[in-house]
Amino acid sequence: MKRDKVVGAILLVMALFGISGLALITVFIFREGVPVVLRLGARQIFLSSDWEPSLGHFGILSMMVGSLAVTLGAAVIGVVFSLGLAVVLTQFSPPGLSAALKPVVELLAGIPSVVYGFVGVVTLVPLIRHTLGGPGLSVLAASIVLGVMVLPTITSIAIDALQAVPRSYLEGSIALGATRWQTVTMVLLRAARSGLVTAVILGMGRAIGETMAVIMVAGNALEVPHSLLAPVRTLTSNIALEMGYASGDHRQALFATGATLFVVITLLNIAALAISRRRTGRGRFS
Amino acid sequence: MRLSPATTQRIAVGFMWILAAITFAVLAFILAFVLVHGLPHVTWGFLSRSPTSMGRAGGIFPVLFGTLLVAGLAVLVAAPIGVATAVYLTEYTRNGRLTAVIRFGADCLAGVPSIIFGLFGFVFFAIALGMGLSILSGALTLALMVLPTIIRTSEEAIRTVPDSYREVSLGLGGSRWQTVFYVVLRSALPGISTGIVLSLGRSISETAAVMLTAGSALRLPRSLFDSSRTLALHFYLLSREGISMQNAYATASVLIIAILALNLLAYTLMRRFGVKTGR
Numbered sequence: 001m002k003r004d005k006v007v008g009a010i011l012l013v014m015a016l017f018g019i020s021g022l023a024l025i026t027v028f029i030f031r032e033g034v035p036v037v038l039r040l041g042a043r044q045i046f047l048s049s050d051w052e053p054s055l056g057h058f059g060i061l062s063m064m065v066g067s068l069a070v071t072l073g074a075a076v077i078g079v080v081f082s083l084g085l086a087v088v089l090t091q092f093s094p095p096g097l098s099a100a101l102k103p104v105v106e107l108l109a110g111i112p113s114v115v116y117g118f119v120g121v122v123t124l125v126p127l128i129r130h131t132l133g134g135p136g137l138s139v140l141a142a143s144i145v146l147g148v149m150v151l152p153t154i155t156s157i158a159i160d161a162l163q164a165v166p167r168s169y170l171e172g173s174i175a176l177g178a179t180r181w182q183t184v185t186m187v188l189l190r191a192a193r194s195g196l197v198t199a200v201i202l203g204m205g206r207a208i209g210e211t212m213a214v215i216m217v218a219g220n221a222l223e224v225p226h227s228l229l230a231p232v233r234t235l236t237s238n239i240a241l242e243m244g245y246a247s248g249d250h251r252q253a254l255f256a257t258g259a260t261l262f263v264v265i266t267l268l269n270i271a272a273l274a275i276s277r278r279r280t281g282r283g284r285f286s
Numbered sequence: 287m288r289l290s291p292a293t294t295q296r297i298a299v300g301f302m303w304i305l306a307a308i309t310f311a312v313l314a315f316i317l318a319f320v321l322v323h324g325l326p327h328v329t330w331g332f333l334s335r336s337p338t339s340m341g342r343a344g345g346i347f348p349v350l351f352g353t354l355l356v357a358g359l360a361v362l363v364a365a366p367i368g369v370a371t372a373v374y375l376t377e378y379t380r381n382g383r384l385t386a387v388i389r390f391g392a393d394c395l396a397g398v399p400s401i402i403f404g405l406f407g408f409v410f411f412a413i414a415l416g417m418g419l420s421i422l423s424g425a426l427t428l429a430l431m432v433l434p435t436i437i438r439t440s441e442e443a444i445r446t447v448p449d450s451y452r453e454v455s456l457g458l459g460g461s462r463w464q465t466v467f468y469v470v471l472r473s474a475l476p477g478i479s480t481g482i483v484l485s486l487g488r489s490i491s492e493t494a495a496v497m498l499t500a501g502s503a504l505r506l507p508r509s510l511f512d513s514s515r516t517l518a519l520h521f522y523l524l525s526r527e528g529i530s531m532q533n534a535y536a537t538a539s540v541l542i543i544a545i546l547a548l549n550l551l552a553y554t555l556m557r558r559f560g561v562k563t564g565r
Contacts, residue, residue: 007463008378014370018437019391021430025398025406032409084305092299101310103553108313110484110545112491114522115538119316121525148312181295202397209399211494212522236401240494243408258405262398269397273390 029262033255045256051222051238053246058253060260062224066139066232067208067261069225070218073143074150074207079200081147082154087184089155090162102159109152117216120145125217134229137219142232145217146207154203161195162188194275201272205265211236235261317542324539327532333540337504341520342530346537348506352514355421355507356500357489360428365482367429368436369471372478375437376444377466396434403431404498412499422510424500428492432485439484443477444470480555487548491541493518517541 037045040058048059085105089098120141129136169191173183189196219231220241233241239254239261246254289297335345371392375385407427417423447470455465471478493516501513502523515523517537524534 004462007466008374011370011374011378014367015374015388017367018371018395018433019388021433022391022395022398024410025402025430028406028409028414029402032405081305081309084302085309088299088302088306092302101306103549104310104313106553107546107549108309110487110491110549111313111316112493112518112541112545114491114493114518114525115316115320115542118521118525118534118538119319123319151309179291179295181298182291205397206399209397209401211399211401216522216526236399236494239401239405240497243405243498255405255409258402262402265397265399265402266394269394272397273393 026262029255029259032252033257033259036249036252037256045253046260049222049224053242053250053253056249058249058256060235060238060253060257062222063233063235063238063257064260065224066218067234067236067264069139069232070142070146070214070234071204071208073139073228074146075200075204077143077147078150078154078203078207082151082158082199082203083196085151085155086158086162087188090159091180091184091188102156105152105155108148109156113149113210113213114216116145116149117213120213120217128229132229134227135219135231137217137231138229139218139225139232140228142214142218142234143228145213146210149210149213150203150207153206154199157199157202158192158196161192161199164195165191198272198276201268201275205268205272208234208268209236209261209265211240215240317546320535320538320542324535324537327536328539332533332536336506337533340529341504341524341533343533346517346520346533346540348504349515349517349520349537350540352421352500352507353490353516353518355510355514356424356428356496356516357486359421359425359510360432360489361482361486363426363429364433364436364485368433368481369440369478371433371437372440372444373466373471376441377462377470392434392437395430396438398431400431400492400495401498403427404495406430407495407499418511419499419501419503419513420511421500421507421514424496424514424516425510427495427499428489431492431495432488435485435488436478436481439481440474440478443474443481446477447473476555476558480552483548483552483555487545487552490516490544490548491518492516493522497522517544 036058045058045060046064047061048057049062050057050059051062089101093101124144125136125141128134128138128141132140165188169187170183173187174180178186214234215237218234218237220233220237221231222233225232235257238257242250243254332345333350334347336347337349338344371388375388379385404427407423411417411423411426412419451469451473452465455469460468496516497519500516502515502519503513504515505512507514518541521534521537521541524530524537
C-alpha cells in the first residue's frame with residue numbers, strides 16, 4: 001500500500017537521526033581539534049606534560065595518564081563490588097530480596113554526578129587527608145568516587161550475563177557434587193566470561209568519560225601523578241575547567257583533548273560491541 | 287591448612303554479602319547526607335523566589351524553570367525520534383546492513399561521554415547554527431544524548447508485544463501502519479514511557495553538557511534563545527565556588543527528590559506492566 005511506503009520512508013528518515021548525530025559529532029570535534037595538532041606536531045601535544053595555554057604550550061600527557069589512572073582505579077573497585085553484587089543477587093539471595101535490591105542499584109545510576117562529587121569532596125577527601133596524608137584531592141579519591149559511579153553499569157550488565165547462563169550448566173555442576181560456590185567459580189563465571197568482560201569495558205568507558213565528579217575530587221593538578229595520593233587532572237576535567245574562557249589555539253587544544261578522549265572511548269565501545277556480538281549475535285549497550 | 291568446600295563457600299558468600307551491604311550503605315549515606323543537610327532549607331520561599339547575589343541568598347525559581355524547559359524540551363525532541371527509530375528497527379524492516387548501521391550509531395552514541403556532547407553542542411548548535419548559549423542549544427544537545435536510551439527501551443518494549451496482536455490486526459484488514467499505531471505502540475506504551483521518564487531524569491541530572499551549551503545565566507529566561515542555568519549546574523557552582531553551602535545543600539535536595547520521584551515513577555510503570563528497562 002502506498003500509505004505504508006510513506007510511513008516507512010518517514011520512519012527511516014527519523015531513524016537516521018542518531019547515526020547522523022554521531023557523524024556530525026565526529027566531524028565537528030575533529031575539525032576543531034585536529035588543526036592545532038597538525039600545526040604544533042603530535043609530539044608537542046601527546047608526549048609533553050607542559051600545559052601552559054598563555055605560552056602556547058598544550059601538552060596533554062599528564063592528563064592522559066591521569067584519566068588512565070583514575071579509570072583503572074575505578075575499574076578495580078567497580079569490578080570487585082559489582083561482581084560480588086551480581087553473583088549474590090542472582091545466586092545466593094532469596095528472589096524477593098533480589099527483586100527489591102535491583103531497583104536500588106539502578107537508583108545509584110540515577111544520582112547526578114555532581115552529587116557524587118560533592119559528597120566525595122566533603123566526606124571522602126577530608127578522610128583521606130587525615131588518615132593517609134597528602135592533599136586528599138587525589139587519584140585515590142577520584143577512583144573511589146568513580147568506582148561507586150560505575151557500579152550500577154557493571155552490575156546490571158553482569159546480572160544479565162549471569163542470568164543468560166543456561167540453568168542446565170549449573171544443575172550439571174551441582175549434580176556432580178560441587179558446592180554452589182564451586183559452581184559459581186568453575187562454571188558460572190567461566191560461562192558468562194564474555195558478558196562480564198563487556199560489562200567491565202563499558203564501565204571503564206563510563207569512568208573515563210565522567211567529568212563533574214572528577215573535577216570536584218581529583219585536585220586537577222597539572223602533573224603526572226607519582227602516587228595514589230597525588231592530585232591529578234583528567235582529559236575531561238581539563239575541557240570543563242578551561243572551556244569557559246578559552247579562545248583561539250587554546251580552545252582548539254581543548255577540542256584536541258576531546259578528540260583524544262573520543263578516540264579512546266570509541267575503541268572501548270567497539271571492543272565491547274565486538275565481544276558482546278560474538279556472544280549473543282547482537283550488540284547490547286547500557 | 288585446607289578449608290573444606292562448605293567452609294570456603296560460607297566465607298566467600300559472607301564476603302560478598304558484606305560487599306553488597308557496603309554498596310547499599312554508601313547509597314543510603316549519600317542520600318541521607320544531602321537530604322539531612324538540605325531539606326530543612328527547602329521552603330516554599332526557596333522554590334518560588336529568585337536568587338540574589340549569585341545565589342548567596344534568595345531562592346532558585348528561575349533555575350527550576352530553566353531546568354524544566356531544557357530537560358522537558360530535550361525529551362520532547364528525543365521521544366518522537368527515538369520511538370520512530372525503534373518502530374523502524376522492529377516493525378518496518380528486516381535485519382540488514384542499514385539496520386545494523388542504525389543500531390551501531392545508537393550503541394556508539396550511548397557511549398559518548400557528556401563532555402563530548404557539550405563540546406559538540408557548543409560548536410554546532412551554539413556557534414555554527416547561531417543559537418548561542420541558550421535553552422534551545424542545551425535541549426538539542428541533551429536530546430541527542432538521551433536518544434539511545436529512548437531507542438533501546440522502546441525497542442525492548444515493542445519486542446515484548448506478542449505477535450498474535452499484530453496477526454489479529456492484520457487479519458482484520460488493518461494496514462501495517464495502522465497495526466503499528468493502534469496495536470503495537472498502544473500495548474508497548476508503558477515500556478516506552480519508562481524510557482522517557484528515565485531520560486527526563488538523565489537530562490535533569492546532566493551538568494557537563496549543559497554547562498557548555500545552555501550557559502549559566504541566573505535571570506528568568508524570556509525565550510528559548512536565552513541562556514539559563516539548570517539545577518545541577520547551579521548546585522555545582524554554589525558548592526564549588528563556595529557561594530553558599532546552605533543553598534547548595536538545599537538545591538541538591540531538590541535535585542535528588544526530583545530524581546527519586548522520577549525513578550519511582552519509572553519503577554512503578556515497569557512493575558505494573560512487567561516491562562524490562564534494559565538499563
